[in-house]
Amino acid sequence: MRMLRRVAPYYTFLKEATSAPVVSVYDYIIIGGGTSGCPLAATLSQGANVLVLERGGSPYTDPDKISLHNFINSISDVSASSFMQPFVSTDGVLNSRARALGGGSVLNAGFYSRAEAQFIKEAGWDERLVEESYEWVEKVVAFEPKLMQWQSAVRDGLREVGVLPYNGFTYDHLVGTKIGGSIFDEKGNRHTAADLLGYADPRRICVYLHATVQQILFQDNKESGGPQAFGVIFKDAAGMIHRAYLSKTGKKKSEIILSAGAIGSPQILMLSGIGPTQHLQAHGIKVALDQPMVGQGMADNPMNALAVPSPVPVEVSLVQTVGITNFGSYIETGSGLSISLPWAQKIQTSFEMVSNQSGHPSKFSQEVNASLASLANPTFQGGVIVEKVVGPLSRGHLELLTTDPNDNPSVTFNYFKEPEDLKKCVEGMKTIIDLVDSEALSRFRYKSMPVQALIDLVLHLPINLRPKHVSAAFSLEQYCIDTVLTIWHYHGGCQIGKVVDDDYKVMGVDALRVIDGSTFSASPGTNPQATVMMLGRYMGLKILSENFSFGRK
Template identity: 25%
Template sequence: MSSNAANGRVQAAGEFDYIVVGAGSAGCAVAARLAEDASVTVALLESGPDDHHYTVWTPIALAKTALNAGPRNYAYYSVPQPGLNGRRSYQPRGRGLGGSSSINGMVYIRGHRNDYDQWRELGCEGWGFDDVLPYFRRSEANQRSAKGQEDLLRGDNGPLHVSDLRSPNVFSRRFIDAARQAGLPLNHDFNGAQQDGAGLYQVTQHNGERWNSARAYLHRGDANDRGMNGGRKGLTVLTDTQTLRIEFKGRRATGVRVVRAGVEQSLRARREVIVSAGAFNSPQLLMASGIGPAEHLRGHGIAVVHDLPGVGENLQDHLDVTIQKAVNSTDLFGYSLRGAARMVSEIARYRRNRTGMVSSNIAEAGAFFRSRPELAEPDVQLAFVLALVGNRGNAKKKPGHGYSCHACVLRPESRGHVRLNSADMRDVPLIDPRFLSAEADMDGMVAGIRMIRRIYAQDALMQAGGKELRTDGFGPGDGDERAIRDFVRDNADSIFHPVGTCKMGVDDLAVVDPALRVRGVEGLRVADASVMPTLIGGNTNAPAIMIGEKAADLIRAAA
C-alpha cells in the first residue's frame, strides 16, 4: 500500500493546504500535527517505501539496515576527507517512512539545556531550553513518567514511546561499573537535571519493538496495521514519491514537482510547502529548486529564484572513534558456531515475549564527561556497544565476539557543506563534513580514547578477560598522543548526526528565520535537523522530532 486517500476536500489535480516533503523524524511529526486540524488537508511525500518490515520493527536488525545500502538506507559517502587521511566517510540516511528513525540506534537523548539556550543567544528567539521543553514532553510517552502526575521533564501521553531496555546485557552493567571505578558518577537519566556520568540509555521502543516516528505519528501502533494516516482523514501519505523540485510563482512556493511510478506530476500547496528531507536532502532540494548560492546554481543550469548563500553551509556532524576489545563470550554479539546457537534461542525468546538480545539496541550503555574541568557541560559522549564494530560501511570480514566503545566530540568546531552533484534530486549530493579541519576537535577525540582505555582497565571489565585490538602502539597509561592521533585519522568516522545545512538564525548565512521560514521567499519552510544552528550534545533523533512538533505550532499560528 503506497498511499492513503484523503477525504473529498482533496481535489483531483492534487491540491492540498500543506505539502510536507520527507517522512522522517521531523516530517512525520509536523504532518501529523497539522492534520489534527480537520479543516485542512496535508500531503506527506516520501521517496522510499513504507516501514512495514521486520528490519524496521526488530531492534537488532539495525545491524543490517544501518550498515548496508538498501531500500531503506541511502548509504551515502562523503567526498574524501583530508582529516581522515583521504578516506570517505560513511553517511547512512534513512529512506522510507520514519526516515533515519527506522534505522538508527534508538538512543533517546535530548541534549544539554545549554545547547538550546545558545540557540536563543544566537538570535533564535523561542528556541531556548524552556521554550522547547514542552515540545519534548508533548512528543513522548516516557515509561518513567508517572501517569496522571505532573512531571516537569517527561511526557506521559505523547505518541513517541520512550522506554528502559527490557533486558540489559550483563556487559552493559559491567561497563557502567567500570566507568564508576574510573571516576565517572552514576547517571540514571541522561535527560534529567544532570547529563554527566555513566548509565543505561533510554530507547525509542515499546514492548521490545522499535518505535520510529512513523509508528508514533502515522500508524495506530499495531505492526499489523498497514494504514498510514493514523485515522486523520485530511492526511495523505505518498510513499515511493520522489520530489524533484519546489515550484514557485514569483517568489512564492506554490507546490512541488514529483515523479511517482515513472510519471511526473505537480502537486499544489494552497498554504505552504514544508521541507523535512534531512541535513543532506533538504539543502539539495532547495538548491535544485533555485534557492541557494547563485553561482553554484547557475553552474548546474538552475534558474535562480533567490540567492541564499547559506544553503548547504554549516554542516556539522559528530565524528566518532571506536576502541575494540575481543572477548570470547556469547553474551556479546559476534560470528561463531556458539554464537549462532545462542541466537537461535534468543530469537525464540524474542518471539515469545519480546525480550533478550534481539530486543537490544546494541549500544545499551554510555557516558558523558568533561575533558576539562572548567567546561560548563560534558563535551565527550561514550557509547558502549555489545559487538566488535569499527569503520561503518567498510566491513571486510565477520568479526568474532567482543565489545567496543565509541567516543565522539559533542560540539565540534569543524564545519563542512553540502553541494549539488547535478540538478537532479535523484543524484547523490556532494557531502563534505571537513572532519578534523579544526584542531580542537582532535583534542576531544584523544580525550575520548583515553577515557575508554581507562574504563577498559578497571576490574569490572578486566574480570571478563579479552584483548584490545589495534592499540598496541599506544603504550601504557594515557598512551602516546602522536600514536592516538594517527589512530584517529586512520579509523574515525561519522556516528551519523549531520545537522545545520539550512541554519536557523538572523545572520547573513541563515537560511530560515526562527519561525523556520526560508528567507527571501514566501510559503516555504524547513523543519528538520538541518535548521539546527549548532549541534546539540547528544543523539539528534529526539531533537529532530521536537523541531517537527514546534514547527507545526509555528505554522498553525501563521495560518
C-alpha cells in the same frame, strides 16, 4: 498512558505515489516523511489538510528487517529496496542517508536522550512547549531499557574511571554517567517517528511513498518582491510526474515545508533555484534567489571506536549507557551484534594479520586465536565502545554533482579541521582505554590481549577510505584522524540566521520553511533524534497557533 501503535493497514492515508492524482491541492506540503516530518505532519493535520511526500518506503512492510537483532545488516544493505542510501564524503568516510518513512529513526542505534538545557536556551525555544512536545513523542516511541551484563559493566566502568556523577535512568542530558531511553521495546522491536503518525487526523493527511520531489515551484510575490512557493513537482516509482499545489484559503497561510534532512533539504533548495548563483548556473538551474549560505556549515560529529572481543558471551545490545564527560566527548557502547558474513570474514582476517604480522610471534594465546576464528559465525562475541565529539566546531559544505534528486550531492565535513575537535577525540579515546582496562570490564577481556592489540585491529579494518599511517598505532591524534567514522549525526546546510530565520522560514522567500536537523549548528544532546522529533511537534503547534484556532492535544 502509552498510545496503541498503529501499523500500516490502519494508516489509511499511507499510499504509493503511483496512486496520486496528476494534480492535487493541500494547505501544507511537507517534503520528507522523516524524523521531523512525521510528527510535524501529524500535528498540522489537527487543523489543516496535509500532504507528505516521502521518497522511501514504509518500515511496516518488514518490521523484522529493522529490529535490534538486524541493526548491522539493515545499515549494511545497499540494495534498491534498502531504507538507506549510501554515500562517501569527500573526507573518505563511509556514510548513509535515510530513505524511509520515519527517516533516520528507522536506521539508527535507537538511543533516546533530550537536548542539553543550554541548547534549548540558545535556540530560543519556549521551554514549557519543548517539555510538552518531548512528552508527546515519548508516549509513543521511548522506552526504558533493561540493562544486562555488558551495558551494566560499561556503566560501572565509566563510574570507575571518573565519568561522574551517576545519574541513573533519565531522558535528560546530564554530565556524568546515565542510562538513556531507547526506541527499541523490550522485545527488540523498533518504534520509529512513523509511529507518531498515529496522532494524525486520517481525514486530513495523505502520505505518498516513493514520491521523489523534483523541485519546489515559485512565483513572484507582488507585495514582497521576492519569490513565493506555491507548489511542488514529484515523480512516483514508475517515473510519472505529479504536481501538488498550495491551497488559497484566504487568511490561512499555506506553506511548503522542507523536512528532508541535512543532505536532502539543502539539495532540494538548490535544485529549486535557491542557493549560490554561480553554482546553480553551472548546473543550468534557473536562479530563484541568490542564497550563498545554502549548503554551508555542514558538520558531522566524528566517531572513533575500539572493538573488545570477550571470552564470555555478551547480550545483544545497542546504546543504553552513555558517559557524558566534562571535556566534550560522549562515550557509548553496543554488544553482541549480528554482522554479515563478508564483514565477519574481514574482521577475522584482520585479527589474523594483527596477531601474526610478518612472521612475528602471535600477540594472542591459542585460546584467543580460537575465539577470534569463531568470527566466521556472524555474531560478534564482544562489544564496541565509541566516543563522539561534541559540536563539532569543524565545518564543511554541500554541493550539487547533478540535477537528479536521486543522486547524492558532494558533501565535505572537514573532520578535525579545528584542533579543539581533535583534542576532544584524544581525551575521549583515553577514557575508552581506561574503561577497557577497568575492573568492571575485566571479565569481558582476554588477559593476553592488550589495548594496543585492539588499536592495531581497528587500524587493519577497512572502516573508511582514508590513508592509514604507521604512527597511528602510537599516536592517538593520528589514530583519531585515520580511523574516524560517522555517527550519522550530520547537520547544517540550512542554518538558522543564515538560511532560515528563528521561525524556520527561508529568508527572502514566502510560504517556505525548513524544519529538520539541517537548521542546527550543533548536534543536540548525545543523540539528536529525540530533539528532531520534538522539533516537528513543537513547530507544528507553533504554526497551527499562528494560522488556526487550535488547542493542544
